[in-house]
Amino acid sequence: MSRLEHLFAPIRIRNMELANRAVMPPMGTWLSEDDASVGDRLLAYISRQAQSGAGLIISEVACVHPSGSAGKRHMGAYDDRFIPGLKQFARTIHDAGGKAALQLHHAGRESFFLLQQGQAVGPSALPSLVFRQTPNEMTPELIEEVIEAFGRAAVRAREAGFDAVEVHGAHGYLLTQFLSALSNIRQDRYGGDLEGRATMLIEVLASVRKAVGDDFPVLLRISAEEFIKDGYMVEDLVPILPKIVAAGADVIHASIGTHGSPGGITSAPQEYEAGFNAWRAQKIKEVVDVPVIAVGRFTDPADADACLARGEADMISFGRQQLADPDYLIKARAGRTGDIRQCIACNQGCIERIMFEPGSSVRCAINPETGQERDYPRVKAATPQTVWIVGSGPAGLTAAAEAARLGHRAIILEEADQPGGQIRYAARPPHKEIYGRWIDWLIGQVRDMGVEIKTGTAVTGAMIDEGRPDAVILAAGGTKIVPPLPGLDLPLVCDAWQVLDGRVQAGTDVVVVGGGLIGMETADFLRTKGATVVIIEMLKRSPVAKVTSHGYMLHKRLRDGGCRLMLGAQVERIESDAVVVQVEGETQTLSPVDQVVLAVGMKPRDDLKAHLETKGIRHFVVGDAAGPRRIIEATEEGARAAWSL
Template sequence: MSDYPFLFSPTTIKNLTLANRVVMPPMGTNLGNDDGTVSPANVAYLKRRAKGRPGLIITEITAVHPSGIVTPNQLGAYDDRFIPGLKLLADVVHQAGGKIAMQIHHAGRESVFLLSEGKALAPSAVPSIVYRRTPKEMTREDIQEIITAFGAAAARAREAGYDAVEIHAAHGYLLTQFLSALSNRRTDEYGGVTLKERARFVLEVIAEVRRRVGPDFPVSIRVSAEEHIRGGYTIEEMQDLAPDLVRAGADIIHASIGTHGSPGAITQATPEYAPGFNAPLARKIKEKVSVPVIAVGRFNHPEQAEAVLARGDADLIAFGRQFLADPDFLIKAKEGRSADIRRCIACNQGCIEREMLGEGNIRCSINPETGQELIYPQGPAAEPKSVWIVGGGPAGLTAAYEAARLGHRVTLFEQETELGGQIRFARIPPYKGVYGEWIEWQAEQVRKAKVEIRLQTPVTRALLETHRPQKVILATGGEKIIPAVEGINLPHVTDAWQILSGAVAPKDHILVVGGGLIGMETADFLTERKKEVTLVEMLERSPVRKITSHGFMLHQRLQEKNCRLLFGTTLRAVREGSVEIERQGERQSLAPIDQVVLAVGLKPRNALQAVLTELNIPFTVVGDARQPRRIFEAVEEGAQAAWEL
């Protein structure tokens, strides 16, 4: 019997039979063509996920009307010309033995693109919380047109061979804008004081979709179980509404959480939220309806999902980012290889934030294949080479694994006693343990891939001269920057790495120097231990942006724990019991300070480059050794170097 009997049990909803209880929820990819049609990259991405055999794949937000697109390349279903491309998506999922639903969507005011053109629509002319611009209030004709458009898009989904549709009424898009008292100020029948009153538009959309797809075709509605924002609707109100959604024609309720502007991006929850944290809200909805309910929220291992299903809190479990981090996780679970699952670390760097910040299409910080399916080499390499990887941090481990996977003969050198590079320290601050789990997973995969690992082995000129590998990948990381400041060599000056590793015990009144991630996370670590912390950073604004979910959480915690953050401030001198700082051209003394913790950052460690050049051994520099950055870049460059061997 499977380790996860509930997860692998089939279920039938109307005319749709799902092989298991796992749903891949909709995730916008930014991979579409510029005209909103399906691109080869869309197809390759979805095919790869379908190979992982979830019971149901719900595809990304697909626009029902040009007035509701988030970006020009968002997939569309508002014209018959989209059908052939959409059919390709349905085909790849069916060929893999899966089922597919289309998420139909209208952005309302949450489209910076339409807001900037003055074309965004919403129930009322209330500015977007995120983009701070004001949409146009929809007329009753607009409302009717959009209701009709939802029905027409659903009919196209059916025509394109989809097995179901999902109406997107969550996360702050148009349908939520009608549901929310914060955005719906209408005085006609589409407004109202209660959630039930404001739900009229949503109920009419469901009814129209049902009318167009017929009685047997499953219709899911995705809602935010609660808005999770001050003044937003509550789970109790949603519990009250849920039976109405079913009466209007919904066959499935997909219980997500949060809205645009919810603090800390709870919709794509960070490691502060435990896996499955949102399942209790799914249960609350389930108590009120007899249709299946999907739970979602940071599930990254089948075990957690199995427990939720066994308790009867939900009927289906959506794993979103987990399908980006490891599309094969379900197969691994079925085959009893759960330890091989690469678990999503909820960093949001490579996926949602990359897209929201306009950095590019969907990717994953820890899985270099995701979003690059068209260029991902399957191997084996035509000409296996002897490859040395120098450095066992994220970049080096990724390079080693990818090179070995492609059939190269790989030796990985690490001068320390253990693998992990910077992650050995980055895993220590609050809520960063997931990074440690990831690096351990990566090290284990490298071992399983038969990479020869040489710990405590610095690569020297002599070693290189003797063995002359065909190719070297330099992933030697970075070295600490020590600022030239008076008193910097005093015994009470230490650094973030010494503190995090426990080599130096923290004192009581601490100055952290440097407000990048290392400094902020070290301050988090110290305030957690009830230390009094002041942090100084030369830049006027924090380099850790609050717009990222991790940045938001860090700033919030440091503020709550009374950490003093001084931006635009430079350390000028360290003395016994105090420091001298400079702010806006003025020097001042800070006391008491009994410990100074340097976290000024890293500079590339690249001494071997000159040696390799001299010896005429080809090499590539990756990760922090090229320029200290995030794990996203380390993994990307490590993989790329291996692919190009």
């Protein structure tokens, strides 16, 4: 048999024959139209995603009843008017050779949209874990209506040509809310012990099964563990799993957590390894006789194949990996695994964007095509341009990759002696190696595309005048801000970059000046070297938000590691073995201190801009050179500049 024989083995579920065991799990995109119908944006996205060749493509959340809508662009399945769009959706997947499942969803109390209008519902009037507002308790009549609505939506899916449906019983939405003792304190038959709390889920499955008949596959997505204090564990599910199967579930899709679980475990950050959640799938497999899908941080098809070979699961979901590189399976099949753009689990473009940036839709921080399929240029440039790209961080490299892909003659000029920009430093703190692997991958791809990267080359205005490129993309990053502090020239003072690249060894009692991402991550790095760290931050709230997975994990590690974050604090002066700070009008002296690490941030480095403007040379300023921000802004701007050449 060929390589990855387990992953590429077919599997049959009722009347549905899947070509392989790779699954694209449901991922909300908010690319639907404002009336919740399927439109061209969503079709363009799903068409590209379906080209992955994954055996089963599961749609994003499709709302079964208006009382469970999460917003205007939450794809709808609660009315017959959605059927034409759903038909196009299913056909698009079929055209790419895959099978399509529609995920049936009701948000329950986790709908900010309805909470704001006082219209959200849940099993009990207990506040949303994500939005902290309280829903209305569902009446028995509404419960019955919603159960039937799941069945009716399933029929619409079948009519629209879907091959299966998946009931969304995971992630803290309505059906998890019923299942969990933390959100369900009902006294009627839908509450009580776990068996009582599972009644809603079981009746929904039975309703769907009755509506679609015996042949049609019905999947159930469940959080195998609530991953929240006092929440249910996978062991607790054991008694109800056979009932779930008897009620109509043909497959169990074993996810994890809720959107209120700490650290964003549902779309787990870099701290979690590929397949970290597969053992729970295996536990479920031990008690049911239907196929089980494992999910969580799979990026490498070989890891998925190994998981299947060990018998931990029957199928594997690749979520964010699909967004990062929809060609991952094609590349794996062709033995080109080195070409796969592996998801770095940063969540900047995907889950955290759609959750925390109102009005946004899905993207990927390392793949500029995702979510922008209609804007993404595919035809080579009619008049290829010679473009100089100044800087080789995420913005410059992405600009180069996109420019080269479109047939332009790109050359990268990098001042440092190796390419990679800030990522070389960003990859040093704990759990960040994956960023380094990504940038190395990108450098390799750019070189393979024929782009020359000239390192050790500081570009001047005179060089540009002489070289006469058609356009310049300024992606030179930023320069370190040095705060005007008394004592800066003392030997104990250094900066975050010197620490991260090993030029300066970690001290023992360290003060980090600046509590932004660079300061926090440098503190995390120092912690692993045995330092005790105090971080001084001027702002009263941490600039590193705990609602993001990475932010949460970082704060937790620093706290658990004995590091201290002083908010609303300003350094007054640095002494030879102490740092004097002002906190709310009071002076405090931190001592002993044997190292002071400056991490107050960066300012844009765009010194060539004036020259380019004066000379009227076409140019674009992208990434940190336009204003220090995250990877997603850098790659987005780099790509857009290349597309506009």
